[in-house]
Amino acid sequence: MSTTRSPPQFENLARLDAHIETTDLLPVARLLAYLTDDVTLQFTDAGLRVKTLSDTSVIGFDATVPVEYGTDTEPVTFGVDTDQFLSAVSFISDPDSIKLQIRTDDPEITVSTGSRLNYVDALEPDDPETISPHPEVEYATTAAVDAHELKRAVATVFGSGDGAVFVTLTDDTLWATVPGVEAVGTASLAKTEGRHTYTRLSDELFGGILQRVHPDETLTVSTREEFPFHIEAEHYTVTIVPQQFPEDEYDPLADVEDSA
Structure with a gap:
């Protein structure tokens, strides 16, 4: 006892x-x-x-x-x-x-x-x-995505770069890209609102979170450059602080356009 x-x-x-x-x-x-x-x-x-x-x-x-x-x-x-x-x-x-x-x-x-x-x-x-999680942010882009697709997209590029993955939200697609890496992970988006935006996340932390998300969940994801990446499930929300962007100003939208 x-x-x-x-x-x-x-x-x-x-x-x-x-x-x-x-x-x-x-x-x-x-x-x-x-x-x-x-x-x-x-x-x-x-x-x-x-x-x-x-x-x-x-x-x-x-x-x-x-x-x-x-x-x-x-x-x-x-x-x-x-x-x-x-x-x-x-x-x-x-x-x-x-x-x-x-x-x-x-x-x-x-x-x-x-x-x-x-x-x-x-x-x-x-x-x-x-106890206060990260403060609320007015995100530039919000969309719905199936958890199993998001997991697959990030797994495609996991560990292939410098420990970070760029996550880009466009009209109908989430793109997971890494500078200098040809592999690109994608997931279909629904109910997208706002302009195209991207953020840079630790692939280890982001992957660790996604491993613990049930694959049948429908998630709402939100982003805005240099602000936390926000994931909302049915009963919980997660916000992840982005990593500092590299000095060479890598533009993930260029990789997205090349892969489209």
Whole structure:
């Protein structure tokens, strides 16, 4: 049994029972474990709320996962070690929903479904009001893209250059290009609004994010030169700070035009 002390806000809490759809929770848990070592989770009327910055402060993450729950104290906030949290919830792969339960006489969070049971230590949380992912930006271009196509586009050029990939949004196509590399990755866009824009991202970070996105998701992507690249899924958003552009002023639109 854990020896972790119960955070002060649990002193007046008798019980929390929260039921979360597995398909909603697992992508969020995987992204959290990739981005940071620990995180504050908050149960509100809107659902399970998570806001955090990556440990390198180059990726912002904001999620609200739908939850069915009952508690005598609202909202309920606690911290978790993200690797431990992912380990506890990912062993449940088949059931439709996961149950999280907290009691005041036990500082562990019980994770269960059917006859299977696991535990997560409840840690002292940060103040949710002080947690702010990257600020909102008025993006120049926004479009919809299927996650499996975006994954394939980035995989086409992953690791083929200096560690960065240029992502360009045009009328109907997302282009993934690397200076001096003939390979070009493409994905079909829908509902494109705004002018042609591009940004330069770390292929390792961008690829790491996409590995944890479910391939069946339909994503909204937004960009503007020298501003964060924004990805919006059904229950979460991710913003990635772009890398500094190279001094030779590589123009990815030229590669796009050559490949078109």
